[in-house]
Amino acid sequence: MTRSGKAAQRSAGAAPTAAQEEGNRRAELVRAAGRLFREKGYEATTIRDIAHAVGMRSGSPFYHFKSKQEMLKAVMLQGLEQVRRALEDAAAGKRSPRERLRAMVRAHLSTILEPGADFVPVLLYEWRALPDEMRADIIAVKDRYEAIWDAMLRELKQAGLLRRDDTVTRLFVLGALNWVVQWYRPGERYSVEEIAGRAVEFILSQSGEAR
Amino acid sequence: MTRSGKAAQRSAGAAPTAAQEEGNRRAELVRAAGRLFREKGYEATTIRDIAHAVGMRSGSPFYHFKSKQEMLKAVMLQGLEQVRRALEDAAAGKRSPRERLRAMVRAHLSTILEPGADFVPVLLYEWRALPDEMRADIIAVKDRYEAIWDAMLRELKQAGLLRRDDTVTRLFVLGALNWVVQWYRPGERYSVEEIAGRAVEFILSQSGEAR
DNA sequence: CCTACCGATCGGTAGG
DNA sequence: CCTACCGATCGGTAGG
Numbered sequence A, B: 001m002t003r004s005g006k007a008a009q010r011s012a013g014a015a016p017t018a019a020q021e022e023g024n025r026r027a028e029l030v031r032a033a034g035r036l037f038r039e040k041g042y043e044a045t046t047i048r049d050i051a052h053a054v055g056m057r058s059g060s061p062f063y064h065f066k067s068k069q070e071m072l073k074a075v076m077l078q079g080l081e082q083v084r085r086a087l088e089d090a091a092a093g094k095r096s097p098r099e100r101l102r103a104m105v106r107a108h109l110s111t112i113l114e115p116g117a118d119f120v121p122v123l124l125y126e127w128r129a130l131p132d133e134m135r136a137d138i139i140a141v142k143d144r145y146e147a148i149w150d151a152m153l154r155e156l157k158q159a160g161l162l163r164r165d166d167t168v169t170r171l172f173v174l175g176a177l178n179w180v181v182q183w184y185r186p187g188e189r190y191s192v193e194e195i196a197g198r199a200v201e202f203i204l205s206q207s208g209e210a211r
Numbered sequence C, D: 001c002c003t004a005c006c007g008a009t010c011g012g013t014a015g016g
Helices: A004-009 A018-040 A047-053 A068-092 A097-113 A119-125 A132-158 A167-178 A192-203 B004-009 B018-040 B047-053 B068-092 B097-113 B119-125 B132-158 B167-178 B192-203
Strands: none
Touching: A018 A047, A018 A068, A018 A119, A068 A097, A068 A119, A068 A132, A097 A119, A097 A132, A097 A167, A097 A192, A132 A167, A167 A192, A167 B167, A167 B192, A192 B167, B018 B047, B018 B068, B018 B119, B068 B097, B068 B119, B068 B132, B097 B119, B097 B132, B097 B167, B097 B192, B132 B167, B167 B192
């Protein structure tokens, strides 16, 4: 699924070009780095861990990345692109404000909780490890992401479903959602779908009737 | 302020005993460790950093702690005791449910945001670094902390101020609050007091009149 | 609590 | 992308 995009770039059946192979290897490294950074944390993960996870030797990742920090940056950028795309898709559907909120909450939670969804959690919890200069590139994308939420909150307020639609409210909302990664365990008691429903209910000031 | 408790243990004017001096040094190490763990993260902080912060040489902290992990555990336990005590004090005041909630939110946020309040943020964000065996000791204290919130939520629901009072609701509430450490900057735009007020408003399903 | 030290490991590089 | 390697640093210990 993650790969279908890549695969579609080459004509069917043709052997991949050298550049494509290289891109694949790079993508594999980012994926492995994301998983390890999430599981063990950036500092506790070694380049050797990442290299071995994709069948390389310790020095080889530096052929694809200049430094460990560049790998972190790549993971974070991928996480941001992923969650932003998911959110835009969710918001695009023609639905009522409430239904659109629910779709966005579900999209956000999925990107954080689904097995293999490692990029965004790394983005959320490894800021400290990122050098100042690299943050600017990330903040630009982050702003676009938050703008989608701000638009949603404005809409909800106009519909009388939310008391306030300012920045602090958005931070409370995203805080409640992002915190779910701390307690959610797959297959245990609540599904992502159920948590999304409960979150919507928690966020909105008027319960309204179901659905 | 943090020290007045300690000082009160000895009779006024008397020289501290050897055991008290030792306890003070240990407490200094915990404080320094808390600050550094918070700023740089557990993995990125070295024993040497901590030692130098209190004027010791690199090997000396091991006279007080068996390992770096034991230092982390000490920081976390102190964080939990601190936030639990603050919360119990806040909840103890004879007030309306809404006022009690506000006091608890303020207490929780203060323990996380006030300058020098490093223990709880470490507790929140360094779980990964703590070995399994040490978690049990911490979880026992954590349960007592969460029980206070559960009681508060039950009360709010009975008063018709909250739609639900189950575990997921508590997790949303604490998520929104704990996330504030990610965006709050002292002296910038919002005070802790203001954020507490906004959080209460966000949490409750009925706005009611001011105050 | 210091001095002196150790084994292990880490991010990164040169040279192919 | 591998081999071979380097300088630096780290958590921890012995012996006082």
